[in-house]
Amino acid sequence: MMADTILIxxxxxxxxxxxxxxxxxxxxxxxxxxxxxxxxxxxxxxxxTLVVLDLGLPDMAGIDVCRSLRSWSSAPIVVLSAxxxxxxxxxxxxxxxxxxxxxxxxxxEFAARIRANLRRAQASQIAxxxxxxxxxxxxxxxxARVLRRGSETIHLxxxxxxxxxxFVTQAGRTLTHQQIFNAVWGRAFGxxxxxxxxxxxxLRRKIETDPVRPQLIVTEPGVGYRFELPR
Amino acid sequence: MTHRPERRWPSALxxxxxxxxxxxxxxxxxxxxxxxxxxxxxxxxxxxxxxxGGRGVGFSLxxxxxxxIDYYFQPPYARFEISKRPDWIVLIAFMATAVVxxxxxxxxxEKALExxxxxxxxxxxxxxGAETLSTGSATQALTAIATVVRDTIGTDTCEIWxxxxxxxxxELAAQAGAGLIAEPPPVLPLAVIDPRTKVVPLTxxxxxxxxxxxxxxxxxxxxxxxxxxLSALAYYAALGIExxxxxxxxxxxxxxxxxxxxxxxxxxSVSHDLRTPLTTIKALAHxxxxxxxxxxxxxxxxxxxxNRMVADLLxxxxxxxxxxxxxAELNAAEDVVGAxxxxxxxxxxxxxxxxxxxxxxxxxxxxxxxxxxxxxxVNLLENAHKxxxxxxxxxxxxxxxxxxxxxxxxxxxxxxxxxxxERIFEPFYRPERSTPDAGSAGLGLSIALRLAMAQGxxxxxxxxxxxxxVFTLGxxxxxxxxxxxxxx
Numbered sequence: 278m279m280a281d282t283i284l285i286x287x288x289x290x291x292x293x294x295x296x297x298x299x300x301x302x303x304x305x306x307x308x309x310x311x312x313x314x315x316x317x318x319x320x321x322x323x324x325x326t327l328v329v330l331d332l333g334l335p336d337m338a339g340i341d342v343c344r345s346l347r348s349w350s351s352a353p354i355v356v357l358s359a360x361x362x363x364x365x366x367x368x369x370x371x372x373x374x375x376x377x378x379x380x381x382x383x384x385x386e387f388a389a390r391i392r393a394n395l396r397r398a399q400a401s402q403i404a405x406x407x408x409x410x411x412x413x414x415x416x417x418x419x420x421a422r423v424l425r426r427g428s429e430t431i432h433l434x435x436x437x438x439x440x441x442x443x444f445v446t447q448a449g450r451t452l453t454h455q456q457i458f459n460a461v462w463g464r465a466f467g468x469x470x471x472x473x474x475x476x477x478x479x480l481r482r483k484i485e486t487d488p489v490r491p492q493l494i495v496t497e498p499g500v501g502y503r504f505e506l507p508r
Numbered sequence: 509m510t511h512r513p514e515r516r517w518p519s520a521l522x523x524x525x526x527x528x529x530x531x532x533x534x535x536x537x538x539x540x541x542x543x544x545x546x547x548x549x550x551x552x553x554x555x556x557x558x559x560x561g562g563r564g565v566g567f568s569l570x571x572x573x574x575x576x577i578d579y580y581f582q583p584p585y586a587r588f589e590i591s592k593r594p595d596w597i598v599l600i601a602f603m604a605t606a607v608v609x610x611x612x613x614x615x616x617x618e619k620a621l622e623x624x625x626x627x628x629x630x631x632x633x634x635x636x637g638a639e640t641l642s643t644g645s646a647t648q649a650l651t652a653i654a655t656v657v658r659d660t661i662g663t664d665t666c667e668i669w670x671x672x673x674x675x676x677x678x679e680l681a682a683q684a685g686a687g688l689i690a691e692p693p694p695v696l697p698l699a700v701i702d703p704r705t706k707v708v709p710l711t712x713x714x715x716x717x718x719x720x721x722x723x724x725x726x727x728x729x730x731x732x733x734x735x736x737x738l739s740a741l742a743y744y745a746a747l748g749i750e751x752x753x754x755x756x757x758x759x760x761x762x763x764x765x766x767x768x769x770x771x772x773x774x775x776x777s778v779s780h781d782l783r784t785p786l787t788t789i790k791a792l793a794h795x796x797x798x799x800x801x802x803x804x805x806x807x808x809x810x811x812x813x814x815n816r817m818v819a820d821l822l823x824x825x826x827x828x829x830x831x832x833x834x835x836a837e838l839n840a841a842e843d844v845v846g847a848x849x850x851x852x853x854x855x856x857x858x859x860x861x862x863x864x865x866x867x868x869x870x871x872x873x874x875x876x877x878x879x880x881x882x883x884x885x886v887n888l889l890e891n892a893h894k895x896x897x898x899x900x901x902x903x904x905x906x907x908x909x910x911x912x913x914x915x916x917x918x919x920x921x922x923x924x925x926x927x928x929x930e931r932i933f934e935p936f937y938r939p940e941r942s943t944p945d946a947g948s949a950g951l952g953l954s955i956a957l958r959l960a961m962a963q964g965x966x967x968x969x970x971x972x973x974x975x976x977x978v979f980t981l982g983x984x985x986x987x988x989x990x991x992x993x994x995x996x
Contacts, residue, residue, distance in 0.1 A: 289784055295791035333780050359783035363879055381787035381815055383808075384794045471838045478840030478871045489846040489863050496847040499835075499879040 281395055282323060284308040286316030286342065287331035287357065296329055296357075299384040303392055313337030317345055324350075327395055330374070331357045332365075340372055347373030353394040357382075363499025367453045370500065376451055393505075397449035412445065412493065413507035415484060419445075424484075436461060437480045444494060444504035453501040477502060520565040523557035527569050535580050543595075546581045547602045551609070558610040559617065566610035574603050625733065632656065633740050645755075650682035650748045654720075657741050658684040661734055663724040668710075670718045670749050678719060681749065703727035708738060710746040717749045771829065775822060782818050786811050820951040823883075824935065827958050834877045834962045838986060841872040841906055841913045848885035849904075855893055860901035872906060874913045876983040877963045884956040884967065888917040888979045891952065896921030896976065912966070912982040920976040924969060932969060933957040956981075 281304040285296050288311050297307045308323055310316035313334045320328060328346060332339035343354055356369050356377040366377050376394055378387055409418035416425045419442055424431045433441065443452070443460040452460075458473055481488040495503045530553055534546055550573035558566025578588060582595045590596055636656055650668050658666035665685030669678040706728045710718040720742050722728060730738065790811040796804035826832040842865055849861060892902045900920035907914050924932055931937050935954040953967075960967040966982035 289788075291788040292784065295788055298795055299791065333784070359780040359787075380783045381790045381811065384791055474837075474839050474843060475871055475873055478843055481843075481846075482867065482871070488867075489842055489849055489865065491846055491850075496843055496850070498847050498882050 281326040282306050282308060283327045283329060283391070284310065284316065284320055284323065284325035285329045285331075286310045286313065286334065287329070288312055288333070288335050289331070292331065292357070295384075296387070299387045300391060303388055303395070313339075313342040316342060320346060320350060320352075325352055326398060327352055327391065328354045329357060329391070330354055332369075333359065340369055343369060343374050344372050351398075353398050355391060355394055366497075366500045367455070370451055370453045371455060393449045410445070412484075414486075417441065417445070431483050433480070433483065436476055437483070440476060440480055441484070444502070445506070448504045448506040451497050451501060451503045455501075457501060519561040520557075523553065523561050523565055523569060526556070527553050527572060531576055531580070538581065538585075541581075543577065543581055543598050546577055547598060550577065551602065551606060554606045555609055555613060558613050562617075563610060563614040566614070567607070570603060570606035570610065573606070574599060577602065629733070629737055629740075632660070633737075633744070636741070636744055647681065647752060649751070650745065651684065653741060653745045653748060654682045654684035657720070657722070657738065657745075660737060660741075661722060661728075661730070663706075663722040663728060665721075665723045667721045667723075668718060668745050668749070669721065670752070671716060681718070681752065706730075708742045710742055710749060712746040712750040717746055717753070720745055768831075771831075775826070779818065779822055783815065786815050786818075790815075817951075820955060823955055824951055827955065827962075832880075832959075832962070834880065836875050836877055836963055836984075838873055838875055839878050839881075841874055841915065841983070844876075844878055844881045844885060845904060845906060845915060847878075847882050848889055851882070851886050852889045852893065855890065856902075859893065859898055861889075862901050862903045864903065864905040866907075870988065872908055872913050873986045874983045875986055876965060877959075880959040880963060881965075881981070881983060884959055884981050885915060885917070887952040887956045888981065891979075892917050892919035892921070892977075895919065900976075908985060909982070911985055913985045914980050914982055916978050916980040918972050918976060918978040920972070920974075923971050923975065923977045929969060933967070 283300060283304045283306070285293050285307060287293050287296070287309075290311075293309050293311075297309075300307060304326075308319055308325060310319045313336050316328075316330070316334075319325075328350075330339060330342055330346075334342065339356065339358075343356070346352075346354060353375040354373065356366075356374045357380060358366070358369075358377055359380040369377060375397075376390055378390055408420050409416050409423070411417075414426055415431075417423075419438070422433070422438055424433055424441075439461040440457070443457055454473055461473075477494060478488070481491055481494055485491045485493055492507065493505060495505055497503055527550075530549055534541060534549065550569075554566055554570045554573060557569045575588070577599060578590065578595075579586060582598075583591055590599070636653060654666040654668050658664075663685070665683065667680060667684075668682040670681040671678050704724050704727055706722040708720040708722075709716055710720055790808050793804040793807035793811065797808060823832060845863065845865070849863070852861075889902065889904075896902070896919035903916075903918045905914075905916045905918070907916075928937075933953050933956075935951055937953065957967045960981060960983075964984045966980075968980050968982070970978045970980070972978045
């Protein structure tokens, strides 16, 4: 058991209980807040390692709580939402949320996602600094730009290298199309953004064992992609 | 309908009196003055009379002065005789000067009067224009215009009729002048026949928006000024009608927006309010199942099923309202296939799901809505899983067919009986042999078909050779040439 403190901001006591139960094996303590203002107050006093935020709060829009938290805290924010609007998910991620989970969710899925976010918070970006880096059966050297699977060398285009670097350095985190585009293309605007998904498809063909059952680059429909670092 | 002849009699009498008085004075001092003094003084009187009393008075006094000069001030005195030739010159010069001066003065006067009338007209139009634009209701402005037209032109009534479209009868929007029953405006040729009615078509943006109708007990005759004034007012009336229409349109748009907001709020709250208890039920059932009660597993499954039905019903209502937005973007077809396989992986656990994709060919790229396409494929895969033996594999094939990307899902189930093929895409359709709790509300395929069509795609069924069914989703492909722009 890790010494993590998690804050749940949700106005429904039942949901708080469910979340608490699901996380009982994952974390050492769970704090609760029933609205946005209380949540922000508890967060600033107790400094939780992760925040679970429900979007349907009575006093504040979830996205405002998210922005406010993110302005001074780097703790991962996992959003709970009953609305299935992808645009909303994308704008949440763009404004600082790290992950979202759609209601109704299964305990297993929920616990797994929380675990992944905690792990990333602890080990973020450290892995990427070691060169060459091992990604499952792949060995990638980002400085020399060499990618190998066993003895086979895989050729990547410059854009595919940038994509892979972006994914690896933010592994475990759902990145919106916009965030990926900004990281890879910088300030360029216009057409290239349209081709982002085609580049991802090409990269998958090169690094995944089965591109329609991807293990590394996971699609978040309507939102973006998430890179899963194999353990 | 001119209303000119002003009362000029007082002025004519006044100047005749002045003429008589000055003649009397001059006759009194006859010995001390010459013809020149007399002619100059008379000239002054004639000019004064023509400026004050008009051309007629001027001319009359000029003739009287002519006679008076001859009679009183030229020898032989007190007789209508001219003894010397120069006397003629004086008389004719006087007469000519008087006539020319009178003429010039009268013309200048008329010009000044005309200018004043125009200035008045402009003032009235300007204030009317301001009124048209600023009155609380556009109907009030139309009534104001009708009143001004009636008062200015001097007819019994003035009506403004609004055209409600090609077929509908015109509607009376404003009326000035009481006592007359408003009849619909006469058709134009008829109005030409009856001189007591005048019909002015109202056009705005080169479109006929209404008719202005003047009715009078006597024939209506308009001079140039009145015609000009009427056409200017007709323009204002047209603008007023246009304003009535725009105001009504704006109100309708506002009402629609309000209804939209309400509907969105309702949909959001329904989805939130139903899903929150479902989350609790599902999670608690999961906990109980972990404790060893198998019945809790069924509760969890049914919660999932209820959740899918809520989603289906919400989507169907959004589709019906035409408000399920389609975001057609460039997408790789294999990406959506992969996402669909990922979503059904739990349901397919232990079952074979085979894919046929040409990996040596370039990535197939289409312009479609990723989330909707995914919804369709997941539905097809779930159906295939549900309606075919668990021991048989389900096949997904990805190919390019002309301008479309074809993604087909094939199973080895019983297929769809020929009699039912027409009905499978209807809402609430359910295979006749299926068990009542086979899964969903039977909305899946009808939603899938409409989602496909909304993004320019197709969804079709075919019997599979060797038994089973093949559902094919067609999505608009992007030409390879366009993809060559992808330099890497």
